[in-house]
Every structure is written in C-alpha cells, then in structure tokens.
Amino acid sequence: MTLLDRLRERIPADRLQLDPGVTASYSHDEAEWAPHGAPLVLVRPRTAEEVQEVVRACIEFDVPVVPRGAGTGLSGGANAVDGCVVLSTEAMTTISEIDAVERLAVVQPGVVNDHLRAAVAEHGLWYPPDPASAPWSTIGGNVATNAGGLCCVKYGVTADYVLGMQVVTGTGELVRLGRRTAKGVAGYDLARLMVGSEGTLGVITEVTLKLRPQRPPERTVAGYFSSIVDAGRAVAAVGAAGLVPSALELIDRHCLEAVDAWKKMGLAVEADVVLLARCDVPGVAGDEEAEAIRACFEQAGATWAARSTDQAEADALFDARRLAYPALERLGPVLTEDVCVPKAAVPEMLARIEAIGAKHDTLIANIAHAGDGNLHPLLVTPRGDDEARARAQRAFEEIIAAALALGGTVTGEHGVGLLKMDGLAAELPPAVMDMHRAVKAALDPHGILNPGKVIAAD
Structure with missing residues (x-):
C-alpha cells in the first residue's frame, strides 16, 4: 500500500488533488527566491479529524507534511519539499462561535482575517490583528506566523489574542491547548508555543480568539518629509513623547507612485516620505493626542503636517500602504525584509537601509509599521537580471546584520521560514538554538512537520 492508497482509504476523494498544474500553484508562498520542491499531493481537508488522518498517514509512510493557509506568507514558510503532502486548510472556513459575553470567537484556520472582523463587528466586537494581507490571509496562517499589522503598535500582535487552539501533533x-477563560496559568503555555511556530510543531485545526469592543472613530494625522531619516526622527519623537497612536505607518514615494500607477488613486503627494498616524482615543483627549503627534512631525522636520479633514483622502493613503507590496511586484521581483528595531533606533536603521541600497545599486522602497520599529524595506529588481538579483540578496543580508547590530530582530511578523534561517542563527545564542531543536524533537519526533524551516538541523 502507498501513501496515496492510505489517504484515499481514510479521507473523501474530493479532498485530494494530484494534477501537477494545481499542486505546483500550492508549492510556495509569496517569498521571492525562496526555494521550493514539488509536492506529491495536495490535500484540502475540511475537519480536524481529516487533518489528523493525513498526519497519521504521513507518519506511517515517513512523508513530510507542509501545512499552509492562503499562501500569502513572505518568508518561504509554506514552501513544499519534494515528495511532500501539502496540507491546505483553505476549506476549513467555519466560524463556529462568537460569544459577546466572553468576548471570544472560535474559528477554523481557513477563516479569512477580514471575514472574521466583519462577522464579529455585527456583535459590536473587534478583532485587532490586521496584517496588510488581511483581505486574503487566513487566521491559521496568521497564528502560525504570529502576524501583526497596522494596529499592533497599540493593540498587539496575533499572540496577544490567542486564548487556545486545537492542534494535530x-x-x-x-x-486542545490553552483555555477559554479570561485568566489561566495551569501548566506550560503550549498554545503560545504554537503561535509563530510556522507549522513545525503541529497543524492548527481550530483557534479560540480574544475579542475587544468596537473602537470609536479614528482621527488621522499625515506628515510629509523630504528624507526618510527625518521621518524616522518623527517616529522616535512620537515614542519619546509617550504617545501611543492606534497606527503609525510609513510609506515612501516609490510605493505611492507604484500604487497610483496601478490603481489610479490620484495620490498627488508632494513628499518623498509620508507618515500616517491614527488616534482612537475618544473626545477631547483624542484631539489633544492628534495635535501632539502633529507637533512631533513638525519638530522632526516635516515639510507639512496636519490632521486630515478629508476621511476619503485619509483612507486612500492607508489603502495605498496596504497595496504597496503588490503594486511594486508589477515592477519586478520584490525581496521583502521584515526587520524590527527599537523605536529610538528607527532613524539610524532607515539611514543604514538607504546607504545599503546605494552601495548595492538596488532600488529599495520602504513601508513600515513605524510606530513599533517594524520596517519592511522592499528590494525591487528588474525581471531576468541575475546580477541585480545577486546585489539585492547581498543587500538583504546586510540589512539583517544592521538590524541585529542596533539591537533588533530579523523578523517582526513575517516569520523565519526559509529566508531568515541564517538570520535567526545569528540572532540567537547556540544554547537557545539547542532549546529550539529540543522542542522540535519532542513535539515532532518523526521529523515530518514542515521540515527544513525555521531551524537548521544541528
């Protein structure tokens, strides 16, 4: 009996896909230049029990299983290895419970982030984590990578909202791991351990998420800057002033022009860099916070700064921030960084990124969750230009080294996957890497769960 025979025996036939044209489209995520193999089969289960049968069959036949959500990742974490089973949770889309009293939701991993937000909004509730891919990315993938987003500067990342989960080990x-109660410290926090593990420790089949009440309307403050370093100084100034906006985003002219060329949004911005802040403090205090942020922008050298009185214009700028990555992809392959540094180090880090781009003759566009120091330099190369690709890869490594030198980390929200494995080894001491390997060996003793990702073999 073969693995395929076993799968056909245990799960409905319509869950299996062998067409090479289809399986190839599921063999990698959106990480540019991350290597990937050819899957043996694509499986799209609909229940936790079907996921369990897939994993058990893979154990029996010693075949790797690579879990994936929507495939919007940017680190290669969902990339197939040759002969593996790609297990897509995209068909597991049930929101099984929304509890307005306990402020929680129970969902399958294939639920799209924005769909969950819309569903809980009908109950007067809000799910804060909002990666730029929220219209497409799924909760399972968000949990697996500990995704962040625009709101995380004030409201935290996915891990801050995961109460519990169901997992196939x-x-x-x-x-089942975790809890449904507001508090609970019984035993090790194994649910938190699974968050950010990128499918290397278990396959998530259900998630219990904490919710918040809906927020009051936000105010938007925009600042235009003639240099990216000045914009970085404004970010540091906001932090030094003790202000916590509900979003503080950076987007440069390269990104704005790419979005405008694609979507014709009329983004006539007279600036090389734009900072966008939002405040959701109600009443007069919110007005005061917005004014304080505006003052920080001006003191740092903004050529123009104001609280927006045109909600449509403000929304268009935030939409441009979310669309920047796919817009730049239209220009050529984009290698995406995801470093995070202390807020005080943001100006220096942005200066180093600019210098690295010049050194390697690489176009680097910049977007950032600037308020928490999470920077996304986007390295754009012409299609088919191998020399430019090699320069971009050298720039990529230097940006990682610069972030570590400034006390930062190699990934703020995209995950380690394949692209950041060397960076992780540089960031963590050998003893800590050994702890990671020990956890992996304990929870995946057969070595079948997303092998070759996150942690290199010793």
Whole structure:
C-alpha cells in the first residue's frame, strides 16, 4: 500500500488533488527566491479529524507534511519539499462561535482575517490583528506566523489574542491547548508555543480568539518629509513623547507612485516620505493626542503636517500602504525584509537601509509599521537580471546584520521560514538554538512537520 492508497482509504476523494498544474500553484508562498520542491499531493481537508488522518498517514509512510493557509506568507514558510503532502486548510472556513459575553470567537484556520472582523463587528466586537494581507490571509496562517499589522503598535500582535487552539501533533494526536477563560496559568503555555511556530510543531485545526469592543472613530494625522531619516526622527519623537497612536505607518514615494500607477488613486503627494498616524482615543483627549503627534512631525522636520479633514483622502493613503507590496511586484521581483528595531533606533536603521541600497545599486522602497520599529524595506529588481538579483540578496543580508547590530530582530511578523534561517542563527545564542531543536524533537519526533524551516538541523 502507498501513501496515496492510505489517504484515499481514510479521507473523501474530493479532498485530494494530484494534477501537477494545481499542486505546483500550492508549492510556495509569496517569498521571492525562496526555494521550493514539488509536492506529491495536495490535500484540502475540511475537519480536524481529516487533518489528523493525513498526519497519521504521513507518519506511517515517513512523508513530510507542509501545512499552509492562503499562501500569502513572505518568508518561504509554506514552501513544499519534494515528495511532500501539502496540507491546505483553505476549506476549513467555519466560524463556529462568537460569544459577546466572553468576548471570544472560535474559528477554523481557513477563516479569512477580514471575514472574521466583519462577522464579529455585527456583535459590536473587534478583532485587532490586521496584517496588510488581511483581505486574503487566513487566521491559521496568521497564528502560525504570529502576524501583526497596522494596529499592533497599540493593540498587539496575533499572540496577544490567542486564548487556545486545537492542534494535530507530530505524533498524530488531536489535542486542545490553552483555555477559554479570561485568566489561566495551569501548566506550560503550549498554545503560545504554537503561535509563530510556522507549522513545525503541529497543524492548527481550530483557534479560540480574544475579542475587544468596537473602537470609536479614528482621527488621522499625515506628515510629509523630504528624507526618510527625518521621518524616522518623527517616529522616535512620537515614542519619546509617550504617545501611543492606534497606527503609525510609513510609506515612501516609490510605493505611492507604484500604487497610483496601478490603481489610479490620484495620490498627488508632494513628499518623498509620508507618515500616517491614527488616534482612537475618544473626545477631547483624542484631539489633544492628534495635535501632539502633529507637533512631533513638525519638530522632526516635516515639510507639512496636519490632521486630515478629508476621511476619503485619509483612507486612500492607508489603502495605498496596504497595496504597496503588490503594486511594486508589477515592477519586478520584490525581496521583502521584515526587520524590527527599537523605536529610538528607527532613524539610524532607515539611514543604514538607504546607504545599503546605494552601495548595492538596488532600488529599495520602504513601508513600515513605524510606530513599533517594524520596517519592511522592499528590494525591487528588474525581471531576468541575475546580477541585480545577486546585489539585492547581498543587500538583504546586510540589512539583517544592521538590524541585529542596533539591537533588533530579523523578523517582526513575517516569520523565519526559509529566508531568515541564517538570520535567526545569528540572532540567537547556540544554547537557545539547542532549546529550539529540543522542542522540535519532542513535539515532532518523526521529523515530518514542515521540515527544513525555521531551524537548521544541528
């Protein structure tokens, strides 16, 4: 009996896809230049029990299983290895519970982030994590990478909202981790351990998420800057003033022009860099916070700064921030960074990114969750230009080294996947890397769960 025979025996036939044209489209995520292999089969289960059967079959036949959500990742974490089973949770789209009293939701991993937000809004509730891919990315993938987003500067990342989950382990067990209560410290926090593990420790089949009440309307403050370093100084100034906006985003002219050329949004911005802040403090205090942020922008050298009185214009600028990556992809392959540095180091880090781009003759466009120091330099290269690609890859490595030198980390929200494995090894001491390997060996003793990702073999 083969693995395919076993799968056909245990799960409905319509869950299996062998067409090479289809399986190839599921063999990688959006990470430019991250290597990937050819899957043996694509499986799209609809229940936790079907996921369990897939994992047990893979254990029996010693075949790797690579979990994936919507495939919007940018680190290669969902990339196939040759002969693996790609397990897509895209068909697991049930929101099984929204509890307005306990302020929680129970969802399958294939639920799209924005769909969950819309569903809980009908109950007067809000799910804060909002990656730029929120219209397409799924909760399972968000949990697996500990996704952040625009609101995380004030409201935290995905891990801050995961109460519990159901997981298929590397031994084929279907277990529940975490809790539903507001508090709970019984035993190790294994649910938190699974968050950000990128499918290397278990396959998530259900998530219990904490919700918040809906927010009051936000105010928007925009600042235009003639240099990216000045914009970085404004970010540091906001932090030094003790202000916590509900969003503080950076987008440069390269990104704005790419979005405008694609979507014809009329983004006539007379600036090389734009900072966008939002405040959701109600009443007069919110007005005061917006004015304080505007003052920080001006003191840091903004050529223009004001609170927006045109909500449509403000929304268009935030939409441009979310569309920047796909817009730049239209110009050529984009290698995306995801470093995070202390807020005080943002100006220096932006200066180093600018210098690295010049040194390697690489176009670097910049977007950032600037308020928490999470920077996304986007390295754009012409299609088919191998020399430009090599220069961009050298720039990529230097940006990582610069972030570490400034006390930062190699990934703020995209995950390690394949692209940041060397960076992780540089960031963590050998003893800590050994702890990671020990956890992996304990929870995935057969070594079948998303092998070759996050942590290199010793």
